[in-house]
Structure formats: structure tokens, C-alpha cells
Amino acid sequence: MAAVAAAAEEDVIIVGAGQSGLAVAACLSLRGVRALVLERDDCVGSLWRKRAYDRLHLHLGKKYSALPHAPHPDSAPTYLHRDEYAAYLDGYAARFAVRTRLRREVRCARYDRATARWEVEAVDLGTGGQTERYMARFLVVASGENGEKFVPEVPGLEAFPGQVMHAAEYRSAEGMRGKAVLVVGSGNSGMEIAYDLAAAGAVTSIVVRSELHLVTKEIWSVAMALYPYLPAWVIDKLVLLMCAVVFGDTSRHGLRRPAVGPFTMKLTTPAYPVVDVGTYAKIRTGEIRVLPAGVKSVRGNVVEFGDGKRHPFDAIVFATGYRSTVRQWLKSEDGLIGDDGMAARSYPEHWKGENGLYCAGMVRRGIYGSCEDAELIATDISKLLRPQQEQGNGF
Incomplete structure (x- = not known):
């Protein structure tokens, strides 16, 4: 004892x-x-x-x-x-x-x-x-x-022959060039890890099931500066106007914006806007593939998604957050x-x-x-x- x-x-x-x-x-x-x-x-x-x-x-x-x-x-x-x-x-x-x-x-x-x-x-x-x-x-x-790290239960994941890691364990894309890598989760960590992988030459896919607001650091800095002076709904309108100029219609590439504005969402929900570090440009060019359905099961190195589609991967990164x-x-x-x-x-x-x-x-x-x-x-x-x-x- x-x-x-x-x-x-x-x-x-x-x-x-x-x-x-x-x-x-x-x-x-x-x-x-x-x-x-x-x-x-x-x-x-x-x-x-x-x-x-x-x-x-x-x-x-x-x-x-x-x-x-x-x-x-x-x-x-x-x-x-x-x-x-x-x-x-x-x-x-x-x-x-x-x-x-x-x-x-x-x-x-x-x-x-x-x-x-x-x-x-x-x-x-x-x-x-x-x-x-x-x-x-x-x-x-x-x-x-x-x-503690949160990884969803996925039937067959334990038998996946490639590397499986949580975002907490991911450091860099070293050794991933030419490999097919799936990133599960489209928050700030998931989107930035997807960019890091694609920039290093990995064949990168990311699961984006939820709606999200994509912003830049500069746009969000403007929003923070305006917060003491303007109501959230006004800041939302200004942010979305700037985002429309910078990004255009992100839904064309699988990134749907919520009905609630980004600043109001930050103040009233656990969801944060996603700060773009270059990921969106790679999504537009096809260097990063957006998959709209969640992971359903794994059989060997093939991942089946909720929409019935199947794709093989060499590695999986779960950017699925913490508890x-x-x-x-x-x-x-x-x-x-x-x-x-x-x-x-x-x-x-x-x-x-x-x-x-x-x-x-x-x-x-x-x-x-x-x-x-x-x-x-x-x-x-x-x-x-x-x-x-x-x-x-x-x-």
C-alpha cells in the first residue's frame, strides 16, 4: 500500500x-x-x-x-x-x-x-x-x-496496417512524402496538419463533416480589435464580407459556412473559426481532397465512409480533440x-x-x-x- x-x-x-x-x-x-x-x-x-x-x-x-x-x-x-x-x-x-x-x-x-x-x-x-x-x-x-485524447471507436481500426496517431502525437510530415494520409477532423489542428502533410508531398485527404467558418489571422485580428466597440452581429457582417473577398464561396470546395456568424459562434458555442494557414489554396487545387462523410469502418488499409465510398490509406491522423x-x-x-x-x-x-x-x-x-x-x-x-x-x- x-x-x-x-x-x-x-x-x-x-x-x-x-x-x-x-x-x-x-x-x-x-x-x-x-x-x-x-x-x-x-x-x-x-x-x-x-x-x-x-x-x-x-x-x-x-x-x-x-x-x-x-x-x-x-x-x-x-x-x-x-x-x-x-x-x-x-x-x-x-x-x-x-x-x-x-x-x-x-x-x-x-x-x-x-x-x-x-x-x-x-x-x-x-x-x-x-x-x-x-x-x-x-x-x-x-x-x-x-x-485526455479522444479517438472515436471505428470498427476494424485496430487491424489497420499503417500508422495511426492522434493530433497530440503528430509533430511533422517527415516520412510521409508520397503516402496517402487521412486526417479525421476539420478544426484548426486538423486543417493545419492537412496543410503540413500536403506541403511535404503526402497525398492528403481530410474529413469535413461539420459546417465551419474559415478566416485568416488578419481578418480575425480585425474582429478582435472591433469587439470592444461593436455588437457581435455587426462584426459578423464585416468578417463575412472580408472572407467573401479573400476566399469566395468556400462551399464550392466542401467547406459550408454555418448560419450563425463566426464571432457570435465563438461567443456562444464551443466552436472556433478555422484560421487558414494555406490549407484552402491546396483544397482548391486538389492537393487536399475533402471527404464529406465520417469514417464508418476500416478493413485492412481501406477506409469506408458513411456515404459508402472506400479509399485506401497508408496513415490516419485523428484530429478529433480532447476530453x-x-x-x-x-x-x-x-x-x-x-x-x-x-x-x-x-x-x-x-x-x-x-x-x-x-x-x-x-x-x-x-x-x-x-x-x-x-x-x-x-x-x-x-x-x-x-x-x-x-x-x-x-x-
Whole structure:
């Protein structure tokens, strides 16, 4: 039986050392509140280091991708590369003296009404499984939506003779020249991986079942700049006008736009616009084939699709996203976190639950949303702690 360490008392426990967890910890630090961040991986910002392809750059300009109180320098490129952003997160954690315990996998967190504390149990993966216990007045869920890879169940996939991988494992198209590669999933990762493959000489196909909004980085930067000044429906009209000029009618090539505008969709649903990195040009020239039906089954190296068509492939990349694992360890039924492990309530009422429970970056609003959540949470916690601190100082 694994040893159990004595409980450590903290003011705030933050689960997850990605951009959201680091932002909350920094904002708390600036308000004089100590917090401890528990992270399953062996580094901060592990998504950028360990689950991102080599060519990845941020789709938002540096103005919208900086964490609170640490803007990117003027010398930084407008759109940071994956490695540059990972280095920025390292520097951010150091600058604000963020206390982290890495290789700690949280297995259980429950609120004890008798002590008015959150009891958190975490396994130290670095020591082979010692269980550590923590007590905290406040608990912040900041582990994001990328807890575990999601790959749909496909009959026959286990016998596919070629390479099968999730987008989290894809780094580059090395060794794919001349091979027939299927990309399943048409979000930002799927579309960019398809481009990367085609540019390297792979015979590339991509499954596009859902409607999507295709934009450019420049068009989306205009939309972000207009957001404080114009209603979403006006921004939608301007964005779609610019897209019509740049792309024309994308439905002619299998990319159907939703009836809901791109900015309204971003604000009200989990769906993001797809930022084009050159994929659409290759779709128009036929270098990337769009397949409109989902994968139904696999027999040998032949994939059968929902419309009955069959095509042989040498490799398959599933750009099918992730699932949150929060519901596996958070023992709370106060309605803050939904069955999918994400925020149950929509923006802007999503971030605060009961008994000192909060969530950051759990409403699918990207880096910009993580910053807003961090400031709200840190302000609220510091106000709740201040009467206790003043009483302890004899005020």
C-alpha cells in the first residue's frame, strides 16, 4: 500500500499549470495571496511542449495572447511560435514566483463542511505513487479541456496496417512524402496538419463533416480589435464580407459556412473559426481532397465512409480533440462543472461556484478568456480572505 503524506495546509490549491492556472496564481500573488499549483505533467504549459505540432503558431496576435501583467515585448513576433510561447510561460511562472508541484496527479477533491476546507488527494508520479493530501480554503479548477485524447471507436481500426496517431502525437510530415494520409477532423489542428502533410508531398485527404467558418489571422485580428466597440452581429457582417473577398464561396470546395456568424459562434458555442494557414489554396487545387462523410469502418488499409465510398490509406491522423477529466476527480455537485468536465454555466457567469470553488479557462474562450477568469477569481478570493487577514493582524 502506497504511503500517504500528512496533509499540507494551503490558502488556495490550483489544479493545472497551463496558461489558466499560471494566470490565476500570478494574479493571486500580486494581491498577496499564496497559492499552490498541482500539475500532472513534468513542466508548466505542457500542451505547448508535448502535444503541439512543430509548425504551430498562435492564431491570436501577441496583444491577445499575453497573460495578465506580462505583455509580450515589442521585439516578439506578432504570432508566436509554439516554442516561443512555451518559453514565455516558463518566464511568467518565474517572474511571479508561481509555486508548483509537478508530476502530481489529482485523484480526488471534495469539500469538507466540518472544516470548511477542500480536501485534495494527489499522487506523486515521480516517486511511484505516494499519495499526498492537501487542505485549502479555495480550490481552482484550471486543468482545461485537454485532459485526455479522444479517438472515436471505428470498427476494424485496430487491424489497420499503417500508422495511426492522434493530433497530440503528430509533430511533422517527415516520412510521409508520397503516402496517402487521412486526417479525421476539420478544426484548426486538423486543417493545419492537412496543410503540413500536403506541403511535404503526402497525398492528403481530410474529413469535413461539420459546417465551419474559415478566416485568416488578419481578418480575425480585425474582429478582435472591433469587439470592444461593436455588437457581435455587426462584426459578423464585416468578417463575412472580408472572407467573401479573400476566399469566395468556400462551399464550392466542401467547406459550408454555418448560419450563425463566426464571432457570435465563438461567443456562444464551443466552436472556433478555422484560421487558414494555406490549407484552402491546396483544397482548391486538389492537393487536399475533402471527404464529406465520417469514417464508418476500416478493413485492412481501406477506409469506408458513411456515404459508402472506400479509399485506401497508408496513415490516419485523428484530429478529433480532447476530453476534460475533471469529473473523474472533482467530487462536487454544485453545478459549476458540467458532465463534460467543462464549465456548466455560460460566460460571464461561469467562473464561481459554492464553498470556495472556482474554474479558470473552462468555458472555451482561449487565452483571452483565461486572463479574464484569472483577474475575477483573484479579486474575489483576496476580498474573501482580507477580513480574516485583518482580524489576524488585530485590525
